[in-house]
Amino acid sequence: MLQRMGSKQSGTALVAGGAGFVGSHLCDALLARGHRVICVDSYLTGSETNVRPLMNHPGFRMIEQDICDRVVPEEPVDYIYNLACAASPPQYQADPMHTMMTCVVGTGNLLTLAEEQGASFLQASTSEVYGDPEEHPQREDYRGNVNCTGPRACYDEGKRAAEALCFDLLRAGRVDARVARIFNTYGPRMQPNDGRIVSNLIVQALSGKPMTIYGTGEQTRSFCYVSDLVEGLIRLMMVSPNPEVPVNLGNPGEFTINELAQMVLVMVPSAAGLTRHPLPMDDPQRRRPDISRAKDLLDWEPAVPLAEGLQQTVDWFADSLPTGAGGPSPAVFAENTATAHTSMRV
Numbered sequence: 416m417l418q419r420m421g422s423k424q425s426g427t428a429l430v431a432g433g434a435g436f437v438g439s440h441l442c443d444a445l446l447a448r449g450h451r452v453i454c455v456d457s458y459l460t461g462s463e464t465n466v467r468p469l470m471n472h473p474g475f476r477m478i479e480q481d482i483c484d485r486v487v488p489e490e491p492v493d494y495i496y497n498l499a500c501a502a503s504p505p506q507y508q509a510d511p512m513h514t515m516m517t518c519v520v521g522t523g524n525l526l527t528l529a530e531e532q533g534a535s536f537l538q539a540s541t542s543e544v545y546g547d548p549e550e551h552p553q554r555e556d557y558r559g560n561v562n563c564t565g566p567r568a569c570y571d572e573g574k575r576a577a578e579a580l581c582f583d584l585l586r587a588g589r590v591d592a593r594v595a596r597i598f599n600t601y602g603p604r605m606q607p608n609d610g611r612i613v614s615n616l617i618v619q620a621l622s623g624k625p626m627t628i629y630g631t632g633e634q635t636r637s638f639c640y641v642s643d644l645v646e647g648l649i650r651l652m653m654v655s656p657n658p659e660v661p662v663n664l665g666n667p668g669e670f671t672i673n674e675l676a677q678m679v680l681v682m683v684p685s686a687a688g689l690t691r692h693p694l695p696m697d698d699p700q701r702r703r704p705d706i707s708r709a710k711d712l713l714d715w716e717p718a719v720p721l722a723e724g725l726q727q728t729v730d731w732f733a734d735s736l737p738t739g740a741g742g743p744s745p746a747v748f749a750e751n752t753a754t755a756h757t758s759m760r761v
């Protein structure tokens with residue numbers, strides 16, 4: 416095991432996408448560790464609500480802007496975490512060109528800033544770079560099976576291009592760039608209507624509606640609780656020397672969608688059973704990270720079991736959905752169901 420954490424453990428971190436689901440938890444964790452945090456977010460898919468508790472924190476600054484425009488922070492930054500990108504299929508497919516531009520132009524802008532400031536850079540990449548994988552579990556040296564002309568290409572190929580930019584500038588010695596390939600992550604602050612499998616099932620169950628299962632439900636996914644992911648991201652940023660290779664971050668526990676739905680049914684006894692629909696196009700059949708590299712380089716592995724994280728997520732949704740413990744409003748539910756049918760992220 417190689418674990419040599421850098422000495423520069425505080426300093427100012429710019430978190431692009433910091434008002435999103437993962438980004439807001441990352442902002443919390445960085446502030447708790449004594450960093451100053453500059454959050455850059457256009458609120459495209461994130462929410463001011465996620466960062467509202469931080470607005471009065473003396474170490475927190477908010478810049479509302481699109482990363483496709485040049486980012487000019489008012490103070491020097493030591494670290495740049497780039498999480499800015501719509502992450503669920505209905506959202507990233509709503510404006511596919513903007514998704515691609517966010518990945519390429521936006522990432523390019525932030526890499527330029529990192530070069531100018533001598534800041535370390537972390538790119539939030541994705542397991543989607545493996546496409547519908549022919550190798551299982553997915554190791555970082557697997558090159559993937561991505562459809563470059565399909566409806567998911569704006570995101571999958573955009574993220575692949577962003578990785579290429581990072582490694583080009585790293586090879587040229589211009590930016591200390593790191594790439595995290597994130598697998599399905601869940602937890603509080605997921606949006607109720609963004610079409611991701613965990614939030615979909617929980618929101619439907621809390622609404623007393625049947626939970627939608629796509630295909631046979633025997634396709635598998637791995638689910639990482641958000642606090643585990645955030646710990647992995649920070650370790651990847653801080654590890655020295657730079658691994659200079661992409662690092663998978665995710666939970667290697669593998670569950671079928673049917674198993675996930677059964678767990679939610681147990682946690683939400685009022686749930687109304689299951690309904691089945693056809694699989695969306697290019698939906699991967701199996702997903703599980705090989706996290707040997709993260710274990711070796713970062714001494715990291717997930718600590719939160721699915722049952723525990725799922726219960727915390729169910730509790731959060733029950734408290735925060737518009738009608739309280741009774742579930743979301745019919746409008747939210749209808750939107751959720753409609754988007755999920757066309758292109759659900761699982």
Ligand SMILES: NC(=O)c1ccc[n+]([C@@H]2O[C@H](COP(=O)([O-])OP(=O)(O)OC[C@H]3O[C@@H](n4cnc5c(N)ncnc54)[C@H](O)[C@@H]3O)[C@@H](O)[C@H]2O)c1
Nearest residue numbers: 432434435436437457458459460461481482499500502600
């Ligand atoms: N959550 C997961 O399971 C998962 C899995 C793989 C990869 N990722 C990656 O992690 C990152 C965060 O994902 P998330 O789940 O928190 O999604 P999210 O949609 O909640 O967060 C993305 C944030 O980026 C902001 N954003 C989007 N485009 C922007 C732009 N052009 N300029 C400025 N801000 C912009 C959004 O407003 C939002 O706050 C994304 O880059 C995503 O691709 C997440």
